[in-house]
Amino acid sequence: MDNHNRNVFGLHGITGMLIATVLLLSILVGLTIWGINVQQKEMRNPYKLEKIEDAKMRENRSLEDFRKDAK
Numbered sequence: 001m002d003n004h005n006r007n008v009f010g011l012h013g014i015t016g017m018l019i020a021t022v023l024l025l026s027i028l029v030g031l032t033i034w035g036i037n038v039q040q041k042e043m044r045n046p047y048k049l050e051k052i053e054d055a056k057m058r059e060n061r062s063l064e065d066f067r068k069d070a071k
Helices: 014-043 063-070
Strands: none
């Protein structure tokens, strides 16, 4: 059996695995930093409810109604 063409450091071997690992880790770091930046930006701009009278309730159910449904 002639096995002279083994290329351990080719793209299908260790090098390919390292490239894939570095690529996935860099994507993870990039998305994490982006998410943290978005959270910090939105933290500085809180939601303000101007007219509380205009906010409509979906249902007006009492606690007793919820207890009946839970049984």
